Amino acid sequence: MLIKKPASILSSEITPREVYQQRRRFLHEAGALAVAGVTVALLPAVGEAGQKFPNLRKSPYSLDEKATAYKDITSYNNFYEFGSGKSDPSERAGNFRTFPWSVAIEGEVKKPAVYQLEDLLKHHPLEERVYRLRCVEAWSMVVPWVGFPLRDLIRRVEPTSRAKYVEFTTLLDPAQMPGQRPGLLGAGLDWPYVEGLRLDEAMHPLTLLAVGLYGEVLPNQSGAPIRLVVPWKYGFKSIKSIVKIQFVEKQPLTAWVRANSREYGFYSNVNPGVDHPRWSQVAERRIGEDSLFSPKRKTLPFNGYAEQVASLYAGMDLRKYF
Amino acid sequence: MRDQIQRIRWLIKPALLVISLVPLAVLIQKGLNNDLGANPVETINRFTGDWVLRFLLVTLAVTPLRRLFGWNALLRYRRMLGLFAFFYACLHFLSYAWLDQYFVLADIIRDVAKRPYITVGFACLLMLIPLAATSTNAMIRRLGARRWQALHRLVYLIGVGGILHFLWLVKSDLREPLIYGAILAVLLGFRLWYRARREPAVVAGTARQALP
Numbered sequence: 001m002l003i004k005k006p007a008s009i010l011s012s013e014i015t016p017r018e019v020y021q022q023r024r025r026f027l028h029e030a031g032a033l034a035v036a037g038v039t040v041a042l043l044p045a046v047g048e049a050g051q052k053f054p055n056l057r058k059s060p061y062s063l064d065e066k067a068t069a070y071k072d073i074t075s076y077n078n079f080y081e082f083g084s085g086k087s088d089p090s091e092r093a094g095n096f097r098t099f100p101w102s103v104a105i106e107g108e109v110k111k112p113a114v115y116q117l118e119d120l121l122k123h124h125p126l127e128e129r130v131y132r133l134r135c136v137e138a139w140s141m142v143v144p145w146v147g148f149p150l151r152d153l154i155r156r157v158e159p160t161s162r163a164k165y166v167e168f169t170t171l172l173d174p175a176q177m178p179g180q181r182p183g184l185l186g187a188g189l190d191w192p193y194v195e196g197l198r199l200d201e202a203m204h205p206l207t208l209l210a211v212g213l214y215g216e217v218l219p220n221q222s223g224a225p226i227r228l229v230v231p232w233k234y235g236f237k238s239i240k241s242i243v244k245i246q247f248v249e250k251q252p253l254t255a256w257v258r259a260n261s262r263e264y265g266f267y268s269n270v271n272p273g274v275d276h277p278r279w280s281q282v283a284e285r286r287i288g289e290d291s292l293f294s295p296k297r298k299t300l301p302f303n304g305y306a307e308q309v310a311s312l313y314a315g316m317d318l319r320k321y322f
Numbered sequence: 323m324r325d326q327i328q329r330i331r332w333l334i335k336p337a338l339l340v341i342s343l344v345p346l347a348v349l350i351q352k353g354l355n356n357d358l359g360a361n362p363v364e365t366i367n368r369f370t371g372d373w374v375l376r377f378l379l380v381t382l383a384v385t386p387l388r389r390l391f392g393w394n395a396l397l398r399y400r401r402m403l404g405l406f407a408f409f410y411a412c413l414h415f416l417s418y419a420w421l422d423q424y425f426v427l428a429d430i431i432r433d434v435a436k437r438p439y440i441t442v443g444f445a446c447l448l449m450l451i452p453l454a455a456t457s458t459n460a461m462i463r464r465l466g467a468r469r470w471q472a473l474h475r476l477v478y479l480i481g482v483g484g485i486l487h488f489l490w491l492v493k494s495d496l497r498e499p500l501i502y503g504a505i506l507a508v509l510l511g512f513r514l515w516y517r518a519r520r521e522p523a524v525v526a527g528t529a530r531q532a533l534p
Contacts, residue, residue, distance in 0.1 A: 075360060
């Protein structure tokens, strides 16, 4: 029997379409930058959405749970800067420019500075951390983040003794973020989006600054190029597209507290015992896992991270400080 | 033109029935294709809820359109439109009670009692029941036009309740419920305006035609 010689190009050598398109886009943008007089050497340390990170460490803080599908994580987002619909961010954030990107470190620190993102990142080895994410809207996911502990950065910038809280701010850029445009009554929050943590929460080893997911550069709709991840708090605490990290003495007034302090508190720890006026927090729907006809699963105190974080709140009335 | 319309008139009702079922067909199709997004329960619930409001508003548009343009033939289709509002409201509630609450009665009762947007939504569903139940010709005769009409004015309250239900549900972006609310305001405002204009004629003894 005649066995045909295989084609001379192995299928494994064919560039996947997405990668090819990314390269095209990369070349296109690199060209634009060159025209603008920026050298190619300055190109992002982080890179384009979807680009793979090499040499990721697997963190001991990772869960063993099955991660939610990439498609679900990146198409079902609350990122009101791009619109309040769940699919708005994935549909509208495609052209959001995440390079160049700088993060200002301000306030009660010995080394305040404005860092280019690539400079900020070069001190911190990246690791993969699979975390549960619980939204206040009673759904949850399991996300394989790529990032580094926030506390490594905090130690590097040396907070003063007056620093009690850390305040984070998202980019304010209505030209790029349609949800921030003024106009129609009640269209959103007061911009820019602000979040905050107590310094000890920020220093907790679980608190992550994430730059990727699924081993790849964060897609824009997920908060590129750098976002916070606090897995024991409701999702809205994990602020996206951060441009400023301030060390302050007083508890920051966060975006959702400012919008509705009856419903959202500063702490916003996942807590099935503290009900929310809109959504029961007793149970949650795991995106992509539970079938249409299966009941929701029980929500765990501190989203299942009680063993690691409950001591932060020892002696506090969590009904009052919700 | 008029004659032509007369000739195909028998077709309009069945056609409207089929058209009114299109949203349900779209939903089922999406379900079968696994195309309900990352959170199918939420998608189904929002989709059916949207269609309750749409059918309510279309039903409430019949009277203004008749008054403004003399399209009295529309009256023939109002019952079906109203019943479809009820139909989608039942699906909406079913999607909540089944897919969201898994028929755990204690949880549903707690939700209805505790969350204002659910309280209002549930009250609207309850108010729709007598309207649907008295929608037949026999029931209109039994109740008498006057009493039937008085009962069916509940639909105004249901409309307002439906908008509140939506408005209290959303977290911060009020635009969509406000658009529905503005349309409802126009439709109800028209009735007030029309009544104010007609009031002297009523006093003069001209029988008013059946609102709503």
